[in-house]
Amino acid sequence: MRRAGLPFYDLQREIFALNAELLQAAYPGVKLAVTSSDPLQRLLHLQCGLPVLNAPLELHGMKGEQEPVVLNFSNCSAEAVELELKIEGGLDVQVREVVSVETEANYCVDDALPLLRPDATGRLLLKIAGGMTRQVYFLVTLGLEPGLSESPVSWSGGGVKGSALLKAHSYDTNYPNSKPLNTFSYSYYSRFALDKKSDASIACLRNMHQNTRLIHPHNIINPVFDEQGKIQADEMNWDNLDAERQLMVQPGKLIFYMRPSFFLGEMKGAEIVEFSDEWRSRVQQYVRVLVEACRQRGLGYDRVFLNLCDEPSERDMPYMLAVAATVKECDPQLRIYNNLHYGLAPNSIRKLAAAIDVIAPEKNVMNPERMKILRDSGKEIWCYWVQNRTVPGSEMRDFISSLAAQNVRGFSYWCFKDMANPWRPGVHQSYSVVYGGDPDEWIPSKRSEAIREGIELYTLLEMLKQSNQAAYAAMLQTQGTNDHATIRKQILQMLTAQQ
Known part of the structure; x- marks a missing residue:
């Protein structure tokens, strides 16, 4: 209500x-x-x-x-x-x-x-x-x-x-069909809840230019192994993969979470030991069938990622490095994405960056020391923001658009819709950027609009960069002094003047 x-x-x-x-x-x-x-x-x-x-x-x-x-x-x-x-x-x-x-x-x-x-x-x-x-x-x-x-x-x-x-x-100009900034929510209301307002969910997420999807833990495509430890791809529930793809701008990118308990269990009455040969075999079998299932749906290596652990701490490093090495041994083309916040020391950040392909610091840990480590790694950098309603929409919009100058290629946030009541926070803080209460739509917020507008200005800057490097460099110099509306107007005028 x-x-x-x-x-x-x-x-x-x-x-x-x-x-x-x-x-x-x-x-x-x-x-x-x-x-x-x-x-x-x-x-x-x-x-x-x-x-x-x-x-x-x-x-x-x-x-x-x-x-x-x-x-x-x-x-x-x-x-x-x-x-x-x-x-x-x-x-x-x-x-x-x-x-x-x-x-x-x-x-x-x-x-x-x-x-x-x-x-x-x-x-x-x-x-x-x-x-x-x-x-x-x-x-x-x-x-x-x-x-x-x-x-x-x-x-x-x-x-x-x-x-x-x-x-x-x-x-008289148009955005590309899929925006250049890879964007997604870190936590979604269960997809089954979103499906109750399916058309509204699709419309809202696509209006926010969500072109990437981190599959919610409840909707992960779980592996199925027989008693001999051989994966049974035909018995796995691939419906989740198809349903998840609808909740983003097409064709989109998918990030699959590699839950540690995936590959543990029993085989012939014996417990599977983590990091053992049997464990490695199961990880690699899962990777192969996952890549093949995505290929059959038109999703190549440019649109599929694995995610090892959310906001890892030092104790997660052995697991992440072992999975990364096992995956790369099996399929070096499959890219691995992971985020980080306060939980990793600088040396662990270096090791993690060396082992994966895309690394995403939380907005509040993007200090010079950590960013130098990430840039020195040569890996692609995304970022994320654990935000709530206390963040002004204008601040969120301006941060997202500023990522173009930093060559940060992805932005995610916590979160589109969580389980807390956003109208009455109570003891559980709500991080949702949308509100319930309207049967026909997810009610937007200044923050959901900020995500949309920030991505659009990021895209305009990228379009200007492609068409006029000198004008792009000059625009970056004024980004901190001119207001958002003025910057948009100037870029649009420059883009259409070149036609």
């Missing part, structure tokens, strides 16, 4: 109304102050001081793609006001509320983006408590024809009215 956001109870409503005095001082003689800001930036529900909107809302994007813009409505009176929103003109606009949610630290942040649905009479209504600011997130689908399209947005109610003009600039 989704929540309506702040205020949650009467005392909050009374306290927030006191903020009306500050708003009246900031906006003299104004009952409703309307402003705009970076759509993914943190916005306080007691916002005060942003400049009043006095110009059109302009956005720039590729033809057929989606671009966001926001309006912030600050109620400068102590009484609640209800606004009716109207959008006219030819633009295809999705209207979403920005809803505050509670964190485990007992404060609220603006994160959830449920659809603002029409009431029984077809009106879009937005209620704003006294002294509060409510943000509305407009997601505009740009036209398929390049050029400028416009739509006026108007609001009225409670004795106030106003309007703003949406100006959408559509550029």
Whole structure:
């Protein structure tokens, strides 16, 4: 069940109304102050001081793609006001509320983006408590024809009215079908739960440009061995492999988790000893049938990876190095991926990097010492981020897009949807970037939108790099000073000017 956001109870409503005095001082003689800001930036529900909107809302994007813009409505009176929103003109606009949610630290942040649905009479209504600011997130689908399209947005109610003009600039260029940044969630709600909203799950994950899939431990393709220790490929459940592939941009890449208990068990009444010849035989048999099953489905070595251990510690090193050596002996073309965080000392990081093909540090351990070790290894570098709702969407977006300059080729995160209730965190912190509560969709968040937008800017930078090295180098110099919208606009103009 989704929540309506702040205020949650009467005392909050009374306290927030006191903020009306500050708003009246900031906006003299104004009952409703309307402003705009970076759509993914943190916005306080007691916002005060942003400049009043006095110009059109302009956005720039590729033809057929989606671009966001926001309006912030600050109620400068102590009484609640209800606004009716109207959008006219030819633009295809999705209207979403920005809803505050509670964190485990007992404060609220603006994160959830449920659809603002029409009431029984077809009106879009937005209620704003006294002294509060409510943000509305407009997601505009740009036209398929390049050029400028416009739509006026108007609001009225409670004795106030106003309007703003949406100006959408559509550029005649396209993203590649699969984005160059390998992207996936480290933990998914069980695929069987996602299947209950199959169309919504596929639409949401693909909209976020998820082009890689780490198969959830519950859905791993487990090996089946007979009493003599020979693998029985025909008895293995390959349906999971086919179902998992649907939850990403096609054709996509798959990462298979090599759970340690896979290859242990009994044969002729004797326990299989880890790292023994029998254990090595089972590992290699599994690798061969897995590679063949992927080949039959059109997935070659460029799209298949093995994963040894999640966030390994020093005690996991013997297992990881043994599996890596056993796999490479059997099939040197099969690539091995693994992440790392605080649990490995520098020397172990060197050993792990030498043994595998792709290594992914957690965002918060990407310090100069560790990154030098990884770069000196010559291996491909991805990364991941254990994030939660306390991370502003703008910070997440800007980090992802900055990976282009670092030649980091993959980004994953914890997580798309976990088992905790994201609306009411309670004792279990939720890391989900989507929310339940709508039967027709996974409700996006500023963070899920940040993943989408960060990947798109990363892709634009890669496209510019391919077409104009000098312009790309110059753009990297300004990435830390210009805002996201300006950078996108400049790249799009340069890409289309070269056509």
